[in-house]
Amino acid sequence: MTDKVRLDIPVLLPGVPDADACIERLARDLQARPGIEAAHVRAAEDGGPAQLCIHYDPGQLPLARIRELAQAAGAQITQRFGHAQWTLEGIGHQRRADTVAERLRQLPGVLEASANATTVHVEFDRERSSEQAILEALSSLGARPAAAKVAPAEPAHGTPGHRHGPGEAHAKGEHGHDHEGGLFGGNTEMVFALVCGALLGIGVAFDKWWDGAPGWLPLACFVAAYFFGGFYTLREAIENLKLRRFEIDTLMLVAAAGAAALGSWAEGALLLFLFSLGHALEHYAMGRAKRAIEALAELAPDTATVRRDGQTLDVPVEQLQVGDVVLVRPNERLPADGFVVVGTTSINQASVTGESMPVDKKPVDDAATARARPEAIDATSRTFAGTLNGASAIEIEVTRRSTDSTLARVVKMVSEAETRKSPTQRFTDKFERIFVPAVLALAFVLLFAWVVVDEPFRDSFYRAMAVLVAASPCALAIATPSAVLSGIARAARSGVLIKGGAPLEDLGSLNAMAFDKTGTLTEGRPRITDIVPADGVSEQELLRVAVAVESLSDHPLAVAIARDGRERLGNAAVAQASGLENLIGRGVKAELGGEQVWIGKAEMFGTDGVPELGAFAKEAIVQLRENGRTTMVVRQGTRDLGAIGLLDTPRAGAREALDELRAIGITRMIMISGDHQKVAQAVASQVGLDEAWGDLMPEDKVDAIRKLREQTKVAMVGDGVNDAPAMANATVGVAMGAAGSDVALETADVALMADDLRQLPFAVGLSRHTRAVIRQNVFVSLGIVAVLVPATIMGLGIGAAVAVHEGSTLLVVFNALRLLAYRGASKG
Missing domain, CATH: 3.30.70.100 (Alpha-Beta Plaits)
Known part of the structure; x- marks a missing residue:
């Protein structure tokens, strides 16, 4: 339960x-x-x-x-x-x-x-x-x-x-080691294991090949080997016993103690040597995955060159303040998130977004606007800490402190994700809690095999200890965590943030995906294609009202109307609107010249107190939609001023990404949109989708995702802003362009840091590969136990059992580490 x-x-x-x-x-x-x-x-x-x-x-x-x-x-x-x-x-x-x-x-x-x-x-x-x-x-x-x-x-x-x-964490030069206490820092466990092995070898040499050696000398070597080999195992077992838990370390200690009780000191020392060596090697291998995460943290420089009070100063990055102007020289890493104010360059953003090619950057058009609304800065001017400047010097204005930078948040979220268990790991944890006591019970029963089988107690006791070793699920305990850690680290290195083992596994098990239209399958930068003024209304009047109101909004359609409308108006003056109110999923209203202005979908009019459209506007809307246009109606007071048609172009690479998703097993892909059904179908056909659901309000998108989830596991792919409720209801929520969006980073289970849909096939492919590795590891772990337990009951010795046992543990760890080298179809 x-x-x-x-x-x-x-x-x-x-x-x-x-x-x-x-x-x-x-x-x-x-x-x-x-x-x-x-x-x-x-x-x-x-x-x-x-x-x-x-x-x-x-x-x-x-x-x-x-x-x-x-x-x-x-x-x-x-x-x-x-x-x-x-x-x-x-x-x-x-x-x-x-x-x-x-x-x-x-x-x-x-x-x-x-x-x-x-x-x-x-x-x-x-x-x-x-x-x-x-x-x-x-x-x-x-x-x-x-x-x-x-x-x-x-x-x-x-x-x-x-x-x-x-x-x-970790100052430069401190990575790559766990600085534990002990004589040899992070290497203490490995050194203890090797000392244990050396003492075991010396003891065997004295016992077997030096006839003149005192009788106590081999025993002293074996006892010393017990100390060095069992030091960390004993510490772990004591902690577990305090918590009333019988774990793998406890089984190993009982088996080693049993071997000593039988006088088989050499075999007991061999058990502890191989077990402690396996632990130390596992420690080393997991450290490789850990360093893959730490490498991200090291990308940000320690100091920044700042212009303050007419002077140029080098200051630690943690002392940078929002609003500081930082000079970035050619081939330097950027110290903070911000926007370009001086100079043009190309920046390698692979460390944050995973993009393989440098991205051209230019100064913002209006620094005051960028300062006031940093979330709306265009990608061609936005910069991220830890990215690498090209051949030109630039100046950037800081928008986030070092601890709040996109890079710092990515590293932090990846580390959080590593602690979140996957479904398979939760299963194996529950399995262990039942299995380990069962093994102890089986070993106890085998102690009395001499009652049934004609053999001395010593043989029954030895068999019971060998079964303890064989049945210890060491490999099972590390099988899933090692794969999840490696998979999440590999994804982060390519600009894909996966928030835990559950979404990592779920993403790889999907066969259906739903996509938002605007900003996901399309560029999210629509342009005005048609202006249809009503009778008695000039095109300039329609545009002046539309631009005045939409300039107050940051919705992609509003930005397009304000931008393209100003270009068409030229130098004509535009009045100032006020009191903007966002009617979610339908449009906006504001006040202009003492009159109420409504701009939005045709469906907004005639509901919730908004006046109904006239015949001309309705006819214009029908005509525009037949041509696949997104439509916005403009009404001022009691007059319909006309309609504006917009077209959003499909993303470069969208069709390619969808084809790759089909190739790796995503059999059903649906576009869900708030646009009219015919507009949605037009865009869907351009990107190669067969299903398009249009006319959906935000709550309708949620209902659509819930309906899909009742049929199968489904991912919702969007921009993480308007799509947050739908993402929350999907099996996996995937946000695009998360490097530029705080909301996307917080909302999504999987965040594609670059604004590029082609990262999605890589993420799905990596997840499927991770699921396969997890299955391989679990099967190997349980298979070894299934073979070793009968073998030890039939007489296989402790030495052979522990060698196979520890070999399987290292096998699953190194199998998981293969994920760090995963390339995928989209990542070269």
Whole structure:
């Protein structure tokens, strides 16, 4: 039975007049997510804010993910519930990480904790615990946060808790090692394993080949080998026993102790040597995947050249402030997110967006507008920290501090994703909790085989110890985490952010995808193609009203009307409109010259108090739609001024990307759009889609996705802004152009950092390859156990069993590391 946690989370929606309706919509969106059993609103009590109650499975959907979805919908979670994340030193392998996470979950006030060999993520109640208490608990477990590279970011928008990702850890030159305590730092476990092997070899040499050696000398070597080989295993077993858990390390210690009790010190030392060596090699292999993430954090430079008060200064990047102008010389890495104010260049953005070719950059047209609305900066002027400048010097104005840069957030989110378990990993965790006690029970029964079989107790005892070794699911424990870690790291290196094992596996199991039209399958830069003024209305009058109102909006259609309309008007003056109100999914209204102006779809008129269209406007709309145009009607006061037709061109590479998706097994692809059905069908035919659903309001898109999800697993691909509710209801939400959109980064399960649909086949292909590796690892792990257990019962010795056992563990780890070299059809 799934464990459910009930949390009362107060939410505030500042500036929204109908807060209850917004919270209700948020509750509906959250409830559609896998892992959430219920989400509902509790009315305000005693003058306090309304509360959103969520009953969720933290194994499938951590509190941090709920927080992201709530924030993306406009909610700000209050100060009670915090979360912290640290890049750690001192955790060498997944089994140790599981122990650390379990120990943290026992702390008062800790709601959920997850960890892997690189990172720990903790959700806690601030009224009952604190970051300091959690850090002290980590220290007592031998784990500690890595040295900070930059100061922790301030919580954004009032959201509690610091997130200490790899982007905030490890000074240059400190990567590549887990600086654990011990004589040899991060290499201590490997050195202990090798010393164990050396002592074992010396002991065997004394015992077998030196007849004159004192009798106690070989035994002393074997006992010393036990100490060095069992040091880390004993530490882990003690921690697990304190938590009343019987884990793999416990089985190994029992088997080694049993061998010693039988006087088979050499075999026991061999067991501990191979087990500890396997641990150390696993530690090393997992460190390779870890360093793939840390390499992202190292891309940002340590210092920046800033122009201040007429002087040029070199300052640490953490001291950069929003509004600073930074000089970037040729072939230097950019120190911060911002926009170009001086100079033209080409920038290699592969480290953030995964784009293989450098992108041309030019100064913004209006620095004041870019400063006021950084989210609307054109891609040709937007820059990202950690990217590489080309051959020309440029100056950029900083729009984000170093801890809030896109690169820092990507690294942080990738690290968070590593701690989120996939469905297969949750299954194997549950399997282990049942399987390990069952193995102990089987070994106990085999101790009494001498009662049934005519053999001495010593042989029965030896067989029981060999079964303990053979049945220990070491390979199974690391099979999925190693593959997930490698898959997420590989995706991040190519500009694809996958937020955890669940979306990584789900994306690879899909056979259906739904695509938003504007900005996803099309460029999102429509242009005016037709202007149809009403009788008695000039084209200039129609455009002046349309430009005045649409200049207040940042919707792609509004931007197109304002831009192209100004070009057509030339130097003609445009009045100033005011009081813009966005009618979601339908259009806008504003005030101009003392009259109300409505601009939007034909369906907006005649509903909710908006005057109905006249016959001329209706006829113009029909004609424009027959020609595949997106249409906007302009009405001022009681007059229909006319209609404007727009056309959005399909994205370059959209058809190619869709063909690749079909080739790798996505059998059903649908375009969903708020445009008229004929417009949607026209665009769909241009990009090679057979299905197009038009005339959909945002809530209709949600219903469409829910309908599809009832039939099969489905991904929703959009820009992450208007499509957030539909993404939340899909099996996997995929956002494009996430490098330029905060909302897309927060909302999506998978974020394509570049504004390029051709990253999608790579992401799906990698996910499918990861699923295949996970299946291979699980089959190998269980297959080895299935073969070894009968073999040891039939007489296979401990030495042979432990050799095969540890070999299978290393096999699944190195099989998973193959994912780091995945290339895919779209990534060369």
